[in-house]
Each structure stands twice: as C-alpha cells, then as structure tokens.
Amino acid sequence: MTLTDTRVDDSYPTRITGKPEHLPRTHPTVWGTEADGPLDAATLANHETRGYTVVDQLLSPGEVQTYWQELVRMSSGDHRDDERVITEAKTGEVRSIFDVHETSELIAELVRDPRVLDRARQILGSEVYIHQSRVNYMPGFKGTGFYWHSDFETWHAEDGMPLPRAVSCSIALTDNYPFNGGLMVMPGSQRTFVQCAGETPEDNYKSSLKEQRVGVPSEEDITSLAAEYGIDQFTGQAGSALWFDSNVMHGSSNNITPYPRSNIFVVFNSVDNALQKPYAAIEPRPAFIAGRDSTPLTR
Template sequence: MGRDAGSDRPGHPGRPRRPRLLRLRRPAEPRRGGRIPRRARPARPRRRRPTRRAHRRREGLGQGPLDLRGAPHQRAVRRAGPRPPGARPRARQVLGSEVYVHQSRVNYLPGFRGRGFYWHSDFETWHAEDGMPTPRAVSMSIALTANHPFNGGLMVIPGSHRTFVPCVGETPVDHYRASLREQEIGVPGQAHLTRLAVEHGIDQFTGTAGSALLFDANLMHGSGNNITPFPRSNIFVVFNSVENTLVEPYAAPAPRPDFIAARWFARLSR
C-alpha cells in the first residue's frame, strides 16, 4: 500500500482544555535559556575517544546528522533530563489528556560537515510506518548546545500543522535504517512546501543551551547544513496522548521496532 492511500486527513479527536489554545496559529515560542533552571538543564554529552568500531559506524552514517534512538540511548536521554519542569503539564494542556513518551532521541549535527534533514512532518512517518492514528502528539526539542541561525538550527513553517500533506511511494522493508541517515521517502513535494511557506512563512528555533521548543507532530520542519565550527546538539522527546496509542501501520509492511516507536508505555508521573 502506498503512503498516500486512504490518507485524506487523519482526524484529531479530543480538544485542548483551555479555549485560548484553540486560537493558536503558530507553534509555541521557544523557552529561552534561563527559563529552564540550570540544575534541570540537559547535561552536555561527554567527549569520548572513539573506538575503532565506533569510528567505522560514524563513517557508515556519512556526514548526515547523528540521530541516536533506542533503549541504550533512551537511558542516556533520561540521565540528561528530557523532562524539564513543566514539560508534562504543557504536553497535557495541548493534547487534552494524560501523555506518555512515544520516542526520545539525541540529534547531533557536527561542525563543518553536518548535513541537515529535509523538510518533513513527523506525523506523516508516525502515521504511515508506526500506526499513530491522529496527530495528537507534540515534540519538545531541548538544546544541548547553542542553536544559532547559522549552525543548522531547526526551521519550522508555523501554521503548517493544520494541513496534513500525504506523501507518495511505497515504504520499503526496514525503511528506518536508511531514513535515520537521510529521509527520501515520506517527504512532501516542492509544490506543497512552496504553498505552505508562502502562506505561513518560515521561522527558526534559536537559543542558548537549555532552551526548549514544543511543537505539533504535524508541523513541517527541517534543518540546513552546518558548515560552521560550532556543533548543534538537541534532545527530542515526543509526548503522545494515551488516547492515541499505536495500531498497525497504515502504509508499511511491518511496524518499526519498539526502540523507534513505543508500543508499551507508562503514564508520566511528573
């Protein structure tokens, strides 16, 4: 089944509990450095001398962003503090229910040779390949290093979360192995991107280490290359509604592994 089959526009059951959220047209403003208490900010990853095996693995990834997901990395994400004070209440407020962590990852864009990610909606992939029924999820991006306009900072099209753009093409088996390096399937066409950008404009998330941005699962976003000496590292934590748990994939031969998309969960206690 192609990714665009039967995907007119997934519904969005449930309503935010505060009426003012219904008037939102733009993604949440970033929480600048200082808003998250210093003691609760994510710790910068320690530099370690790479082993021969790790070096080969880096070469295999090319010069794209190093996107670490899965059980070993989730432990590291938890130690770095992926839930700063107020993260869960904000996710609950936006989604109108209890939440759980659908996915967490560390995104590392090295200096000089860091390649960005092309424009995409996370929900398009989560819907097609994970079986997420509706875009009732939000992502929180937490800066581990300074996010400048010039070192591959996250770009977003504010307001694009109100339009679902289905993508064409068959989803290959184990597509996640390639898409974590560079996504070619599940990306929107240029005509759709142009229309959204002309209608809504483009914003960028910048800030010091500890800054955070909460954005909709269907928001169109991407990042450019980083040819500066300054690396850009972020933690991404995805909160999904407990009323929006995963089913069978809508356009993939099999679900992605649990370390990519959680099919078991516990409600967050804080």
Template sequence: MTLMDTRVDDGYPTRITGTPERLPRVHPTVWGTEAEGPLDAATLAAHDAKGYTVIEGMLSPGEVQTYWQELVRLSSKEVAAGDERVITEARTGEVRSVFDVHETSELIAELVRDPRVLDRARQLLGSEVYVHQSRINYMPGFKGTGFYWHSDFETWHAEDGMPVPRAVSCSIALTDNYVFNGGLMVMPGSQRTFVQCAGETPEDNYRSSLKDQRVGVPGEDDIVALAAEHGIDQFTGAAGSALWFDSNIMHGSSNNITPYPRSNIFLVFNSVENPLREPFAASAPRPSFIAGRDSTPVTR
C-alpha cells in the first residue's frame, strides 16, 4: 500500500501544504458502556465531555516504590547504554524517556495486564486492546524539559498510520504532581476537534521530535482558539494517581525548574479494531518500539 493509497479515505488529513484548519472529530471519545468495565456511567459521561479521567490512588504507596526502583534500573547507564529506545535530553544528554518498557520489564508487562489498567482501557475503547506504545518519562528537578502543545493522535496518524482516534493513554505518576513541577496540562473537550498541522514530515523525524517536537504541532492561533473555548486543566495528584486521556486531546507541559522531579509510566492502548496501516503523512513508519504493529490483544 502506498502513501497515496492511504490518503484516499483519510478522515484526518494533516501535515498539509496549505492553511491548517480545525476539523470536527467524527468518532466517539468513549466507545464502551458502563456494563463493560469498572467506570460508572457518570465517569464515562465526564470522560466523553472532557476527554480525560483522573483515578486517585490507582497504585498503592508500596507499588509506587517498586515501580520507582524499576524506573531507576531502566535508566541506569548499564541498562540504557547504546539502546535506541532510550531518548535523551537535547540540551543536557540526560535520559528523557525509555520506550518499549512493557517488553523489557516484566514488572511493567504485569502492570499492562493488571485489571485496574486493562479493564479501563477495554471499557473506554469498547473492544479488546493492544499496546501501541509504552515508556517511562523522566522530568528531573531544575532541568526537566517540557512537551509543547500537541495531539498524540496527529502524530500517530501521520507517522504511524493509526486510522482513527480509538486509542487512550494512561499516565501513572511515580512522583507527586504539583502545579509547579511541570505537570501535564490538557484542554478539556479539545479531543472533539482535530487540528491540522502544516509542513512535510522529515525522514526519520522521530530521532529529533522525541527530544524537541517541531513538526506536527499546532499553530499559535489554533492553541489560542482552543484555550479560549475549552480552558486549561492541569493534572495534579499524589504518586500512584493515574490520568487517562484521549489520544486527540490537546496537551503539553512546561519545564520543571523546581527541586521536585516528576516521573511517570506512560501506557498507550489502541483498539484491536484500529490496527496501524501505512503512515498517512510520512514516507515510512516509525520503529516498532515507538509504535507497536502487533495488534494481538493483551490478555491476563
């Protein structure tokens, strides 16, 4: 299948040469029902409206400590040296993210299958699910670099070939999230608008975009318009809290200049009914450690 073939039925065109537009989303935010999982009808309705849900205390303090020790192990020089799955900060060279951790860590593989995680993912997507992406994110005190405003789905669609926004992310805090240490900001309700981005995707764009994304980000006018319409919420909470958010919600984070680090486990689930195709706006798909192409369902 060629790049041109995939664009024939592309409902979310992006990386365009003309003037970007804000397009209405034509697919649901919530695909499942109350009967299909642990989230009640009111929580599902709120998630449908806002595009995100916070689960306080999803992990116990003891579990947080166990996963924190695993996070330290996975970022150690002995484990991370020379591994392409390890992304470093452009300015300092320190570890920024480690990808594919559900394949390299049995602890995180167990977390993916944990009912507290898997059952919510299945319910929100209304189907069996597989892991599109997993990583651990580090934002150390004083020098942690944020992520500019973006929609994950825009990148996953353009560069990975995800057909529609039937994916959900789970960000599990391993450190306390304050309003001042670079916590994730989201625009509630913005998941209902797909923001086109301008510019052609460079070859092997992931090598630079995972450190500092320049292509696939919205224009300032679009950010202003979305913020005016939806406002901005910020994820705060104790270590062990989890933020579930839609793949198309506009989100970002600022730099962390406080002494308090902010780290998390990041799991992305995609519906098995939404498997990846060829990229919609790139010459070749990103590596499988960034975008899993095996849509075998996760089972316990």
C-alpha cells in the first residue's frame, strides 16, 4: 500500500504523510446498558467518560496462584521456533506470549468466565470474540515498558479493525505498585483519535512487538494529550483487573525494581466489528496476533 492509497470508508485515517491531526471520535465507548450485564449505570457512565474501569479482586488469591503457575509453565522450555513468543530485544527473555486462549486450557476457561465475558458483552453491546490474547512478563530489574500508544491505531491500520468497538481486559497476577512499571492511561483520551505519520513497513509486527516505532504519537501529541486529560496509573493487588477502551492512550515505563509485574491480557472485539483488509498495511498481521474468526465466544 502506498501512502496515497486511502480507503474512502475510513473514519480514522492514519499512517499518513504530512502533520498528524487529532480527530474527534465519532463512536461511543460504551455500547450496552445496565440491563446487559453486571456493571451498574454509574460504572458504565464513568467508563464512557474516562475510558477505563478497575475491578478489584476479580480473581481470588487461590486463582491468582493457579494462573501464575500457568505463566511460569508457558514461559519455560525452548521457544526459539515459536513465533507466538516475543522476547526482549536486549536480554532475550520472554516478553509476551500470544494466542494463549488457544494454547492454555486454563486461560480458555477464563475468557469464558461470566466475570470476564459478561462485562465484555455489556461494554460492547453485542456478542464478542477474541481479537487477541497474551500473557505479559515484566521481570524485576530487566522488564522494559511500552511507549505511549493507542491500540486501536495499530489494530485499525495493520489488522483492519473498522471501529473502536473493542475492549481490553488486563488481569494482574502480581501486585501493581506505582514504581514497578504499572500501566499508565490518559483518562478520556479515547475520545480523540491521534493520527500517526509514516508508512507501515512490511512485517512490521516482527519488530513492533519488541519495540514499537511506527504507529506511535509524537512527543508533541503526548504533551498535548497529557495537558488535556492528565495521567492515571493502574495499581492494585494481584487479581484485580483493568478494563480499557481500545483507543485510550496508554503506556508503561521500565521496571527497575525487584518486583515483577505480569498479567493476562485479553482483547474482546464486537462480532459486528469484524476485521476487514488493513487500512494502512500491505498484508494483515498473523491470526495469532489478530484473530480473524469472529464466531461469538460462548461458555
């Protein structure tokens, strides 16, 4: 795809030439109602405004230990030939493992658990499917962060997700402190779509999953958004969960403390928002990163 090849049906153009702009979001953050699930009207209204919701103690301490042992199991062994395993660019240690709802029976059960699935359905106002699942490892002393970005910008440009009708659930399996690389979010920033400049390289995912260079906002954009929306940080005990909109600007810093930070990360997409051809890439990313089977998830 050349930079002049644009889609006429694209509501959120990005990877452009020239100076990127801040575009107003034209679609809701919350698509369902109080009657559709466990979240009450006040929580849904807050999610619509701020773009995220924290659920404390989603998992019990016993469940946390079970899933932590599963993360340890998945990270062990030889992963050199497994493309789903992403390693740190500098240390070679496991950074993320993708498609875990397909390779772990425990996580396959978790994404169908009513505590998780019902909230996803309610926020998106429809049946849902898994766009992406992974486990993230941020070891003490060596864990590297993720630069500021909107997930939807990448999912739109490289996966072909039409609208920001997707929600992510990050379930902490370790305590999240303000100092061990916890996720930072800009509350309300989901209402602004930040265009990014530059053409998408071929097979960009092979490098972007280690360190994203294309599809990230400029420092000027980040400064402007922070001045408008401010920055919150997700902290809390292991077992807590952060639900956040696909277009919320977020990022995390390196972890130089002795305390690791690991989580299960699941992205739910509405079945009415199934992937099309990429909006700003030659080929779509592999299915283990961006699921293209929009069959509704059932218990």
